[in-house]
Amino acid sequence: MKAYDLIVVGGGPAGLAAAIEAKKDGVDKILVLERDRELGGILQQCIHNGFGLHIFKEELTGPEYAERFIDELKELGIEYRLDTMVLDINEDRILHVISKAEGFVTLEAKAVILAMGCRERTRGALAIPGFRPAGVFTAGTAQRYLNMEGYMVGKKVLILGSGDIGLIMARRLTLEGAKVLGCVELMPFSGGLTRNIVQCLNDYDIPLMLSHTVTDIQGKYRVKGATVMKVDENRRPIPGTEIQFDVDTLLLSVGLIPENELAKGAGVQLDMRTRGAIVNESMETSVPGIFACGNVLHVHDLVDWVTDESRRAGKFAAKFIAKSEWIEEASIETVPGQGIGYIVPQRVRPSQVDQVLELFMRVRDIYVGQTVVVRVDGKEVQAKRRGHMAPGEMERVKLPVSLFDGSGVKKITVDVEDR
Amino acid sequence: MEERKMICISCPIGCRLTVTEENGEYVITGNQCKRGEVYGKKEMTNPTRVVPTTVKIRGARLRRLPVKTHIPLAKPLIFEAMKLINEVEVEAPVKVGDVVIENILDTGVNIVATRSMERTE
Numbered sequence: 001m002k003a004y005d006l007i008v009v010g011g012g013p014a015g016l017a018a019a020i021e022a023k024k025d026g027v028d029k030i031l032v033l034e035r036d037r038e039l040g041g042i043l044q045q046c047i048h049n050g051f052g053l054h055i056f057k058e059e060l061t062g063p064e065y066a067e068r069f070i071d072e073l074k075e076l077g078i079e080y081r082l083d084t085m086v087l088d089i090n091e092d093r094i095l096h097v098i099s100k101a102e103g104f105v106t107l108e109a110k111a112v113i114l115a116m117g118c119r120e121r122t123r124g125a126l127a128i129p130g131f132r133p134a135g136v137f138t139a140g141t142a143q144r145y146l147n148m149e150g151y152m153v154g155k156k157v158l159i160l161g162s163g164d165i166g167l168i169m170a171r172r173l174t175l176e177g178a179k180v181l182g183c184v185e186l187m188p189f190s191g192g193l194t195r196n197i198v199q200c201l202n203d204y205d206i207p208l209m210l211s212h213t214v215t216d217i218q219g220k221y222r223v224k225g226a227t228v229m230k231v232d233e234n235r236r237p238i239p240g241t242e243i244q245f246d247v248d249t250l251l252l253s254v255g256l257i258p259e260n261e262l263a264k265g266a267g268v269q270l271d272m273r274t275r276g277a278i279v280n281e282s283m284e285t286s287v288p289g290i291f292a293c294g295n296v297l298h299v300h301d302l303v304d305w306v307t308d309e310s311r312r313a314g315k316f317a318a319k320f321i322a323k324s325e326w327i328e329e330a331s332i333e334t335v336p337g338q339g340i341g342y343i344v345p346q347r348v349r350p351s352q353v354d355q356v357l358e359l360f361m362r363v364r365d366i367y368v369g370q371t372v373v374v375r376v377d378g379k380e381v382q383a384k385r386r387g388h389m390a391p392g393e394m395e396r397v398k399l400p401v402s403l404f405d406g407s408g409v410k411k412i413t414v415d416v417e418d419r
Numbered sequence: 420m421e422e423r424k425m426i427c428i429s430c431p432i433g434c435r436l437t438v439t440e441e442n443g444e445y446v447i448t449g450n451q452c453k454r455g456e457v458y459g460k461k462e463m464t465n466p467t468r469v470v471p472t473t474v475k476i477r478g479a480r481l482r483r484l485p486v487k488t489h490i491p492l493a494k495p496l497i498f499e500a501m502k503l504i505n506e507v508e509v510e511a512p513v514k515v516g517d518v519v520i521e522n523i524l525d526t527g528v529n530i531v532a533t534r535s536m537e538r539t540e
Contacts, residue, residue, distance in 0.1 A: 037480070047485035047533065048471045053430050061471050063485050063534035067515055147473055150482035175472060175501050194433035198426045199468065203494070302431055388435065 005029045005321050007095060007109035009086050009262060012041020013303050014294025014310040015115035016069035021314030022113075023076045027321055031107070032073070032080035033097060039073070039080065040066035041117060043303065045144045048168050050195075054304035065303060089266040091287050111289045111317040114263055114277070115310065118256040118295040120165075126254060128160075130216050135223030139165040139253040143172070152176060154249025158226050159183045160214045162190035162197070164301060164392075166253020171200035180206050181245055184228050186213045186235055189366045191255070191392045193301055213237065214250065223248050256299045266290055273342035274298040280331055280347040281357060282316035283309065291317050298344050298360070301394055305360065316352075332409050337375075339364055339416030341391065348412065350405035357404075359397040363389045363416060371419045372397060376404045376412055389416070425462055429454035438463055467491035471533070472504055474519055479511035479536040486519050489529045496524055504530055511538040 005027045008015045011034030019032050038044065043051070046062030053059055056068070073080065084099040095107045120138040137145075137153055143165060145151040157178050159166045162185040170180045183201060188211050190197055201208050209228065215237050216227040230241035258276040260268075269278045269286035276297040277285040283293050293313035294306045331347040341362040348357060367389040374382040374397060381403045389395055397414060404412055421440040426433050427450060436449045438459045447459035461467060469491050473483035492500060500523050507519055513536045520530035 044534070047473060047487075049469045049487060050431070059469070061485060061487055061533040064515060067534055146483075147485060148481050148483055150473075150475070172472075175470070175497070176505075193431050194426050195428040195431055198433075199428045203468070388433075393431070393433075 001094070001106045001108050003029075003108045004031045005109065006031070006111050006113065006317055007093075007107060008032045008113045008115055009089070009095075010034065010041065010115035010117060010294075010296070011036070011039040011080060011082075012115065012117050012294065013043055013066065013069065013306050014117065014296070014313075015041070015113065016066070016073055017307045017310035018113045018115055018291075018293055018314035018317070019078050019080075020069065020072050020076060021311040022318045022321075023078055023314075025315055025318035027318045030078050031109075032078060033084050033086055033095075034080060034082050035085045037082055039070045039082070042140070045140070045147050046168070047147045048172070051303050054302070055307050062303075069307075086262060089262050089290070091267045091290075093289055109289075110321045111291065112266075113310075113313050113317055114260075114268075114285070114290065114292040114296050115294050115313075116259045116262060116296045118258045118299055121252070121255040121257060123252060126160075126252070128214055128217055130218060131220050133217070133219040133221055133223050135219065135249045136217065137249070137251055139163070139169045139251045142249075142251055143169055146172060146176065152178070153251075154178060154223075154247075156181060156247045157249040157251060158214070158228075158245050158247045159251045159253060161185065161253035161255070162192050162208060163253040163255060164192040164196050166251060167192045167196040167200040169251055169253070170206050171204060174204045174206070178249075180204070181247060182207045182209055182228075184209045184212045184214060186231060187211070189390060189392075193392055194390070212243075215242070217250060219248075223250055226250055256295065258296045258299065260296060263290075263292065263296070268292070271342065271344075271346055273336065274344060276344075278346045279344065280349055281345050281353050282319075282349075283313035283345070284316060284320070289320055291320075298342065301392065305394065305396075309360075332404060333411050334359060335411050335413040336361065337413045337415035339367065339370070340414050343414060348404070350401055350409070353401045353405075355401055357399045357401060359399065359412075359414065361395050361397065361414060362391055363395060364391060366390050367416055371417050373415045373417050374399060374403075374412065375415070376406075377410055378413075383417075383419070385419075423463070425459065427455040427458045429458050466494045468494055468497065470497055470500060472501065474504060474530075475508040476513065476536060477508060477510050478538050479513075480539045481536065484509060484513055484519075484536055485533045486530050487533050488523070489531045490527075492523075492526060492528050496526065500524055500528075500530075511536050 043062035229237035
């Protein structure tokens with residue numbers, strides 16, 4: 001059994017940043033395992049610009065952002081394996097791994113960082129009636145076909161869901177000569193970044209149909225059309241509102257789900273809200289020595305925050321490896337209150353916070369001019385008015401450690417309030 | 420007095436800008452940083468966009484190489500530029516930043532590779 005100090009599962013933006021940070025913090029034997037044939041993860045198909053404004057202070061495309069980290073990883077001499085699949089991990093950090101090059105291998109690590117990313121929700125998850133013709137793609141699959149493999153997926157396209165990948169693909173397909181007839185969103189607001197609605201839909205006069213959904217897909221061998229209906233406040237289609245679209249392709253951009261099969265197998269406790277691991281301020285999961293970061297932890301809208309978070313995971317994994325012991329300390333629970341969907345991290349050990357604690361969260365609805373209120377065991381410690389908040393845009397709250405490092409603190413609650 | 424509302428796309432914050440015209444000058448409010456002011460004025464006078472797309476590549480493991488305009492291109496020229504970009508075929512290896520098309524449509528804008536690709540044949 002080959003032993004490493006640190007094994008990072010996943011060679012996308014999260015895994016790369018975590019491995020690099022751990023190496024810089026003195027971890028010697030690191031191995032990054034990647035199931036694809038190259039490093040970089042999903043960034044390699046995200047050829048659009050908009051990455052890196054926070055980390056590099058310049059606007060990069062996905063592949064450019066990835067390449068900087070891949071180059072650094074190689075310069076640091078960090079070992080990585082491609083075309084390699086992790087089959088399982090147990091709580092003693094023993095991994096079963098398979099690849100064509102080496103067959104079935106057992107590896108052991110002092111610490112493991114989970115950075116597997118997320119998967120797209122599919123048609124099956126939505127249960128749209130109709131036949132099962134060719135021409136129904138998840139937006140990310142279409143993105144890979146078009147941007148990497150060189151296949152055009154369709155000529156007349158309808159997009160269900162207004163997540164960022166769907167919006168980006170609306171523009172991408174338009175640029176490549178397809179006609180995108182609309183972007184249909186079940187909710188009364190978009191799940192994507194506002195800037196993407198502007199530069200991907202509005203720029204090309206693609207209508208965004210809020211509170212609408214696809215209720216039927218026609219075509220037996222290839223998509224021939226789709227029926228769209230308006231929905232009521234309970235998201236049920238309203239009879240008589242049918243609109244018929246003559247399309248050959250339907251893209252689904254209906255949400256991303258952290259891919260946590262390996263985490264579950266290792267006994268890592270998951271948060272029902274994020275569908276990712278429950279972690280503390282150091283990105284440690286409930287299993288000692290197993291850390292998580294990036295989209296496997298919670299779905300991000302900006303890779304820059306993935307990098308930040310993953311560096312934190314790498315740094316604390318290095319600390320864990322150096323000390324080789326779990327820091328036992330009562331932790332404070334973070335509680336998403338009114339208007340807040342989830343908070344990461346879910347647990348906080350004040351002694352491990354370097355001056356300022358950053359909480360990441362998503363709101364449940366669109367809020368304009370509302371106040372984000374933070375309470376420590378019921379006592380208000382911070383209230384900040386926000387101009388505009390939306391579920392598609394992650395919110396951050398910064399809390400100086402002095403606000404919650406008193407003894408016996410149990411809960412930090414965050415609410416959205418109208419003041 | 421003309422007034423236009425728009426959303427700044429310079430960064431993901433997406434500030435809601437209000438642009439008003441006063442004596443031929445554009446005044447921008449609602450921006451949180453300087454980029455918003457620049458964006459607002461530009462949207463009124465000469466809107467531009469970075470265009471990310473792909474070109475064909477030979478001799479690499481993948482069939483498409485991602486490229487972009489090295490600086491933003493005037494919006495009305497985007498589709499014309501796309502036609503030219505789609506006629507190009509490059510040969511691996513390629514380094515990130517390599518110029519694929521120089522001075523497209525006489526705009527001073529270059530089309531550059533946004534990743535490196537090794538030769539695999």
